[in-house]
Amino acid sequence: MRRKFPSLIAIAGDSWGCGEWDLTNFRVLHTGLEQYFRDDGYEVINTSKGFINNWTALNRLESALESVKQIDKIIWFVTCPTRGMTLTIDSDPFQTAQENLRFDFNRASKISEKFQCEILAIGGLCDIPDEFRSRHKTVRVLIPSVCSLFVENYPRSIFGDIGIVKHISDPVQAKQVTIDVGKKHQLFESSDRFPDNFHLGRDAYHEVYKLVKQHV
Numbered sequence: 001m002r003r004k005f006p007s008l009i010a011i012a013g014d015s016w017g018c019g020e021w022d023l024t025n026f027r028v029l030h031t032g033l034e035q036y037f038r039d040d041g042y043e044v045i046n047t048s049k050g051f052i053n054n055w056t057a058l059n060r061l062e063s064a065l066e067s068v069k070q071i072d073k074i075i076w077f078v079t080c081p082t083r084g085m086t087l088t089i090d091s092d093p094f095q096t097a098q099e100n101l102r103f104d105f106n107r108a109s110k111i112s113e114k115f116q117c118e119i120l121a122i123g124g125l126c127d128i129p130d131e132f133r134s135r136h137k138t139v140r141v142l143i144p145s146v147c148s149l150f151v152e153n154y155p156r157s158i159f160g161d162i163g164i165v166k167h168i169s170d171p172v173q174a175k176q177v178t179i180d181v182g183k184k185h186q187l188f189e190s191s192d193r194f195p196d197n198f199h200l201g202r203d204a205y206h207e208v209y210k211l212v213k214q215h216v
Contacts (some may be wrong), residue, residue: 008068009037009216010045010117012061013077015031016124016146016199017048023196026050032205033075033212040213048077053084054104062111070118076108077124077138077146080161089168093177097158098129105132105139112138120215122146122208125160142215143208147184150193150204153184 011017011034019032034046045068057076065071081100082093089096105121112119120142121128127145148154157180165181168174170182188194193203200208 006073007090007216008043008045008070009076010061010065010068010071011048011076011077012046012057013122013124014048014052014057014079014083015048016079017046017057017075017077018050019199019205020202021196021199023198027149030202030205032200032202033125033209035202036206037066039040045071052079054079054081054101055107056084058104058107058111060074062114065115068115071115074112074117074119075212076119076121078104078121078126078128080125080159080164082159082164083161085164085167087167090170093164093168093173094158098131098144101126101129101132101158102135105135107168108139109136112136120212123186123202126158127154127156127160140215142212146200146208147187149207149211150200151187151191155180157181157184160184 015021016030018029019034022029032158034044037044045064047064049060081097081104110120119139121139122143123145128141133141145154159177159180162181165174165178168177189197191202
């Protein structure tokens with residue numbers, strides 16, 4: 001049933017916020033949560049874009065909301081917090097990732113307060129650590145790892161982007177991150193919930209939508 005008075009939903013993130021992909025031709029086949037919200041009569045602003053990091057995703061979100069009078073809910077797909085880093089990591093890469101994610105969550109909190117709207121965080125390429133579940137009153141971790149909903153024994157790792165490995169100076173730590181990310185990608189390829197072997201398919205997004213809808 002369509003809503004008489006549409007609510008406005010914003011979706012932010014990397015390619016996981018865009019929906020189901022055809023990576024062979026690099027195009028979106030189904031816009032995932034965006035489409036399901038529209039089908040239910042909501043208005044949607046989706047600022048997600050492939051290959052971007054959390055900081056860029058949040059900047060794009062803030063810019064898009066500047067011209068909006070009222071936003072009812074923001075959904076943020078959280079990606080690997082080391083995506084896009086080019087500096088050499090001489091310290092513990094896991095600690096670096098945590099620090100980056102704290103920075104991202106602080107940024108999200110400021111945006112939430114600025115527009116007086118709660119942000120629902122969903123872990124995509126990042127399994128959001130427990131410490132963030134109650135870190136900010138206005139940024140709620142709704143789904144720490146969306147992949148864990150569909151893949152049994154999915155590894156709990158903050159990393160999801162293999163690109164960071166070449167910047168880790170310690171070979172032992174670099175190997176561990178490679179193993180963590182590699183396990184994730186192997187599970188993507190073994191599950192029919194990831195038709196392109198990397199992103200959720202439309203049916204999986206619909207299940208995520210039903211969970212999110214309960215909090216909108």
